[in-house]
Amino acid sequence: MRAPHVAALLALALAATATLQARADEDAKEPAGKPPASSEDASQRFKAGVSFYKDKDFPAALVEFKRAYELLPNYNVLFNLGQTARELRDYAAALTAFERYLRDGGAKIPAARRKEVGAAVDELRRKVGNLKIVTSVDGAAIVVDDVPVGVSPLAAPLVVNAGRRKVEASSSGYPPVQRMVDVASMEETRVSLDFTRSEATPTPIPTPTPTPTESAWKVPPRVRWVTLSGTAAFAVAAGVTGGLALSAHGSLDSALAAFPGNGATIASAQSRTRTFATATDALGTLAAAGAVTTAVLFFVVPRLSERATVAASPAGVVVSGAF
Numbered sequence: 001m002r003a004p005h006v007a008a009l010l011a012l013a014l015a016a017t018a019t020l021q022a023r024a025d026e027d028a029k030e031p032a033g034k035p036p037a038s039s040e041d042a043s044q045r046f047k048a049g050v051s052f053y054k055d056k057d058f059p060a061a062l063v064e065f066k067r068a069y070e071l072l073p074n075y076n077v078l079f080n081l082g083q084t085a086r087e088l089r090d091y092a093a094a095l096t097a098f099e100r101y102l103r104d105g106g107a108k109i110p111a112a113r114r115k116e117v118g119a120a121v122d123e124l125r126r127k128v129g130n131l132k133i134v135t136s137v138d139g140a141a142i143v144v145d146d147v148p149v150g151v152s153p154l155a156a157p158l159v160v161n162a163g164r165r166k167v168e169a170s171s172s173g174y175p176p177v178q179r180m181v182d183v184a185s186m187e188e189t190r191v192s193l194d195f196t197r198s199e200a201t202p203t204p205i206p207t208p209t210p211t212p213t214e215s216a217w218k219v220p221p222r223v224r225w226v227t228l229s230g231t232a233a234f235a236v237a238a239g240v241t242g243g244l245a246l247s248a249h250g251s252l253d254s255a256l257a258a259f260p261g262n263g264a265t266i267a268s269a270q271s272r273t274r275t276f277a278t279a280t281d282a283l284g285t286l287a288a289a290g291a292v293t294t295a296v297l298f299f300v301v302p303r304l305s306e307r308a309t310v311a312a313s314p315a316g317v318v319v320s321g322a323f
Contacts, residue, residue, distance in 0.1 A: 042071035049080060058087045075104035079117070086120070092159045095124040130157040130188040131181065133167060137195045140171040157188055169193040231290030238283035245276035 049064030062084045069077045082097035098121050102114065109117075133142055135152040142149050145166050149158055152169065162185035170176040174195040183189045251272070 039072050042068045042074075045071065046077060046080075049084075053080070053084060056087075058084050062088065075101055075108075078104065082117075082120070086124070090161065091124050091127040092161050095121060095128055096159060098124070125186065127162060127185055128159050129162050129183040129185050131160045131165065131167070131183055132157040132188055132190045133169075133193065134190065135169050135171075135177075135193045135195070137171045137174065140169040140193070140195070142193075143168040143170075167191050167193065169195075171195055173197065227290060228294045231287055231294050234283050234287035234290055238280055238287050241276050241279040241283060245273060245280050248272040248276050 045064050045068035049061045049068060052058070052061035052064060062081070065077055065080045065084060068074075069081065078097045078101035082094045082101060085091075085094035085097060098117050102109065102117055102121070105114075131144070133144075133152070133154055135142070138152055140152045142152055142154065144158065144160060160183055162183055165181050165183050166178065167181055168176060168178045174197055177193040177195060179191055179193060181189060181191045
């Protein structure tokens with residue numbers, strides 16, 4: 001940021017602040033019954049904008065200057081808006097603000113200042129282009145780079161920054177239209193946004209009629225009987241090993257009761273007792289698990305299969321299974 005620009009901005013800040021304060025004093029003398037004057041608020045907004053500008057927080061400065069101008073339009077504020085937009089490289093906004101500053105300020109602008117701003121205007125015109133937007137439907141809301149710019153037909157081409165611009169248009173009853181347009185500097189670019197009303201009626205998706213299907217819960221009968229046979233086999237085996245475990249335990253008791261005791265006989269009896277007891281426990285566990293599985297296959301699964309079949313049938317009519 002060049003020093004002369006800062007000095008010029010501060011000088012105009014003092015002038016604009018004085019003007020806004022004078023307007024605030026005049027508003028304070030107005031008779032009761034009128035709405036509260038906004039001059040004081042505008043002055044505060046303007047001062048805040050100058051502070052942000054000095055801190056190089058240009059986005060915040062631009063917001064404050066715009067708000068000050070909305071509350072109380074003053075041509076001096078346009079110079080600040082132009083300078084701030086220029087720092088943000090929004091050349092189109094800067095050009096618009098400077099041109100309006102020269103137009104609204106007129107003879108009140110010192111010659112040196114008019115010359116300086118005129119030179120800035122000439123420089124900015126080489127960095128912008130014109131965008132002529134045409135829509136197939138009047139009254140469409142037009143947005144450029146996410147900023148609303150008006151309703152079609154626009155009175156004149158828009159001044160925009162050179163480069164790629166996003167142009168959108170929307171109108172009631174039509175799908176929105178969007179285009180990406182490359183705008184060259186110092187040239188006018190035309191973009192046409194054509195709305196097309198969709199005549200096609202969406203084809204309704206038919207609701208498929210549920211058809212009876214084989215239930216996922218259905219288990220072949222052979223599986224049930226194999227499970228039952230395995231359970232019975234485990235139970236018999238558990239009974240046999242249980243009997244052998246009892247016999248081995250009896251032998252162990254006899255060996256322990258004999259005097260003098262035979263260590264080898266006692267150790268052998270203990271080993272056989274542990275082996276048969278372990279086998280009995282394992283086979284008993286398998287038999288119990290088999291019993292549970294057999295009960296599920298014979299009693300629970302058929303009922304679940306019946307319910308699933310009813311749920312898949314049209315209107316809940318049972319198409320298979322026992323009543």
